[in-house]
Amino acid sequence: MLAMNYRGPRRVRADHKPLPEILHPEDAIVRVTRSCICGSDLHLYHGLVPDTRVGMTFGHEFIGVVEDIGSSVQKLKVGDNVIVPFNVACGKCAFCKQELYGNCHESNPQATAVGAIFGYSHTAGGYDGGQAEYVRVPYADVGPTVIPEWMDHDDAVLLTDVVPTGYQAAEMGGIKTGDTVIVFGAGPIGILAAKCAWLFGAGRVIVIDHVDYRLEFVKKYAQCEVYNFKEMEDPVLFLKKITDWYGADVCIDAVGADASGDALQTITGKKLLLQAGSATALHWAINSVKKGGIVSVVGVYGPTDNLVPIGNVLNKGLTIRANQASVKRLLPRLIDHIQAGRLNPKGIITHKVPLEEVADAYHIFSSKLDNCIKTVLIPPSAKK
Amino acid sequence: MENTTNDYSHIIGWGFDADPTNEPTHPMKKYTGDDHKRLNYERSVQQPLTVEILHSNERPNITAVFGTSTPPSGLSGSIRRYAFKHSENEYLHWLPLLLADRVNVVEGIVDDLKRGHIPNIFAEKGWKAKWKHNPKGLALKVATGVALTALVFFRPKKSKAKKA
Numbered sequence: 095m096l097a098m099n100y101r102g103p104r105r106v107r108a109d110h111k112p113l114p115e116i117l118h119p120e121d122a123i124v125r126v127t128r129s130c131i132c133g134s135d136l137h138l139y140h141g142l143v144p145d146t147r148v149g150m151t152f153g154h155e156f157i158g159v160v161e162d163i164g165s166s167v168q169k170l171k172v173g174d175n176v177i178v179p180f181n182v183a184c185g186k187c188a189f190c191k192q193e194l195y196g197n198c199h200e201s202n203p204q205a206t207a208v209g210a211i212f213g214y215s216h217t218a219g220g221y222d223g224g225q226a227e228y229v230r231v232p233y234a235d236v237g238p239t240v241i242p243e244w245m246d247h248d249d250a251v252l253l254t255d256v257v258p259t260g261y262q263a264a265e266m267g268g269i270k271t272g273d274t275v276i277v278f279g280a281g282p283i284g285i286l287a288a289k290c291a292w293l294f295g296a297g298r299v300i301v302i303d304h305v306d307y308r309l310e311f312v313k314k315y316a317q318c319e320v321y322n323f324k325e326m327e328d329p330v331l332f333l334k335k336i337t338d339w340y341g342a343d344v345c346i347d348a349v350g351a352d353a354s355g356d357a358l359q360t361i362t363g364k365k366l367l368l369q370a371g372s373a374t375a376l377h378w379a380i381n382s383v384k385k386g387g388i389v390s391v392v393g394v395y396g397p398t399d400n401l402v403p404i405g406n407v408l409n410k411g412l413t414i415r416a417n418q419a420s421v422k423r424l425l426p427r428l429i430d431h432i433q434a435g436r437l438n439p440k441g442i443i444t445h446k447v448p449l450e451e452v453a454d455a456y457h458i459f460s461s462k463l464d465n466c467i468k469t470v471l472i473p474p475s476a477k478k
Numbered sequence: 479m480e481n482t483t484n485d486y487s488h489i490i491g492w493g494f495d496a497d498p499t500n501e502p503t504h505p506m507k508k509y510t511g512d513d514h515k516r517l518n519y520e521r522s523v524q525q526p527l528t529v530e531i532l533h534s535n536e537r538p539n540i541t542a543v544f545g546t547s548t549p550p551s552g553l554s555g556s557i558r559r560y561a562f563k564h565s566e567n568e569y570l571h572w573l574p575l576l577l578a579d580r581v582n583v584v585e586g587i588v589d590d591l592k593r594g595h596i597p598n599i600f601a602e603k604g605w606k607a608k609w610k611h612n613p614k615g616l617a618l619k620v621a622t623g624v625a626l627t628a629l630v631f632f633r634p635k636k637s638k639a640k641k642a
Contacts, residue, residue, distance in 0.1 A: 101583070101586050101587075101597065101602055102582075102583035102586060103583070104603055104604075105583075105597075105599060105602040105603055106602060107597075107598075107601065107602045117525055117526070117528070117543075117546065118522070118523070118525040118542075118543050119523060120522055120543070121543075141579065141580075144572045144575035144576045144579065145558065145561075145575045145578070145579065146579055147547070147548040147550075147554075147579070147582055148548070148579075148582045148583060148585065148586035149547070149548040149586065150547050150548050151547070182543070184521075184522055184542060184543070186519055186520055186521065186522065187517075187519050187521075188512035188513055188515060188516070188517075188519055191510055191512045191519070192507050192508050192509060192510050192512055192513070193506075193507060193508045194503075194506065194507055199517070199537075199541070200521060200522065200541045200542045200543065201541050201542075201543055201544070202541060202544070203531055203532075203533035203534065203537070203540045203541045203544045204531075204532060204533060204534055204562075205534050205566055206534050206536040206537050206566060207566055210541075210545070216532075216545070216547075216548075217575075219544065219545045220531070220544060220545030220546065220547050220548070221545030221547060222545065222547040232525075232543040233522070233543065262506070265505060265506070266506065367576060396572075397566065397572055398569070398572045398573075413502070415502075415503075415506075417506055420506060423506075423508075453601055453602050453603065453604045453606075453607075454604045454606055454607035455604075455607075456604055457603065457604025457605070457607045457608055458604070458607050458611065460604075461608065461611075461612065461615075463607065463608070463611035463612055464611045
């Protein structure tokens, strides 16, 4: 089968690999019909995540058709079109039972601090991902959800990560009616976080980034205020001024390890790897939120350390809330939002690229070329 | 609040202010008290171990299922095995893994060549797309590369001339 093959930082190619097999009675094999490149895939692509092995296939956002099932699978049948959440979750451990599907304890042997994620290094379980024609999907009765017949598959593929993560970012913000919410990052997650902040009753939504075309996009898509931090001497001071010298009620870090905007963070985090990526967005979020405010973190960082103003967290009495999105928990609500027209995920898709051109697709997304917001990869066997 | 089997009746006021709704992870977490059962839940059957799996020493066993992509091999595999002797709390876990990743890149090129495949590194880096959408950027990158290479080659000659 054809699959994305990681060869090293900023080097990937489409290659032929063996077909995946059922390795456990609760497995399914899914033929991928659409997969996305996620902003967090870029952390792998840039070599920022430890234990990212050459030869691995990335991709944690994919949908497809069930081609084979293990002997214990009961809820799926061959031929089902399924949304596959990016979390691999057993459904039985203490964490899954409490709906923390992103923190499953029975799917990632390599690390206890991270749940398992498809195609996201061995630090996240060592599973090959969905930027391929076929994928092995463990615990098939737990995560995969049959796509409703009325749903556009372009919407469905975005329910695997970007929409739930954006929604949970807003949810974790504990937004009260009328709150001012600042979202750092106008990538796909930031765009959805801004859109979802309104669903929780935000009174004002502000998005900060340094890429003009993305700011223009989110301004229209999520009807929010946008500012380019490159035009500011001090983004935090600017944000304080426009929030009545009080600070935002809620700040959302939707950037993570690849943040720009601070030379010290960039050099130590992205160039020298002395910290787990650049924590500029989180730094600004902590300093821009009001005293007693909430900082919601969905931006992905590596597993080592980051430079953040933790003293300000204490002195301002902040609450930091963070997690990988619990996709399975959120799917019913999000499907309802799409059916009712409250969310239009496919509106963020700007590029559809054949899987054979995966190297170019990564480069375009990583370098923010051609006004790219969200890229969907189409495997050759998708139309089978 | 939870199904604890311990008897705290000898502690005056124990649990008086316990409030199940005071759950800072709500609504991300549906509190059930299962945390207090620790690892005593019903596990799925164990996936057969068909490849080498390195597991965190912060857990007692391998998870019921696991990924089988790219098992450790070669020099990078040895470095990874060393890394997994240290907990996730230690730099000696993560920094060797980053080193192993870089060593693995060289191993990947050697493996390609062994299989008779000469990797097209420019294509893998997506330079076709860069040429299409950002030709100026590509030209600048190439020019910078040429200039740096020239600098490296010209420097030693200058120092030799001085010595003479």
